[in-house]
Amino acid sequence: MQAADIMTRNVITVSPDSEVREIASLLLEHGISAVPVVDAADKVLGIVSEGDLIRRVEDDKRKSWWLRLFVVNDPGEYVKSHGRRAHEIMTPDPLTIAEDTPLAQISRLLEKHHIKRVPVVKAGKLVGIVSRANLLQGFAVAGPEATASADDREIREAIHKEIDENTGVLVDRINVIVSQGKVELWGLVESDQERMAVQVAAENAAGVKEVKNNLGYVPRGFGAA
DSSP states (O other): OBHHHHOBSSOOOBOTTOBHHHHHHHHHHHTOSEEEEEOTTOOEEEEEEHHHHHHHHHHHHHOOHHHHTTOOOOHHHHHHHHOOBHHHHSEESOOOBOTTOBHHHHHHHHHHHTOSEEEEEETTEEEEEEEHHHHHHHHHHHOTTOOOOHHHHHHHHHHHHHIIIIIOOOGGGEEEEEETTEEEEEEEESSHHHHHHHHHHHHTSTTOOEEEEOOEEOOTTTTOO
16 A cells, blocks of 8 residues: 555644744644645745644753753744744654555654654655654555555545535545455544534445445544633
């Protein structure tokens, strides 16, 4: 299987001028740990993670007045810890992968670079993102060496489209993995009705042989400001 078979397509992104408060709200609202920073042409400029936001607070608390006397000021670190917009605090020029990158290679890249997710680009534009969770879902369904057919990819696209356009469920919280016509559903929903709606959308897609529903429920208070 490849990145295209497991990646999240409906990626939450921010612009270079997005404010820190806005980014924090997006992470909370969607239950994600990072957002790509893209320009008007969907080119990936950087990534802002929850770690970047947390470090801002920790750095400010850690540096007491007496410690500052012994610290050489660094302009770059100052911008990272005091910046108010995405382009000031993001990790620039992040590692990216193509849609046809094999799962085993993605796994090695995440491990080597100590990252939790990697953007997927096509012709220089963001088309998805692969997280550790996506990777584990792919391994659980088909294993690292399995292949996905064109039919499997068509099924995946059809299910995603149906969920997005007709069920009322937030598709960015849902991941669909298809192998040999067998579908596994992963992610979070807010109710039994949503869980069943996603399952029905999968069952009704042409070519589906079997549906395994692994969807969980959004924790109480999830996304609350």
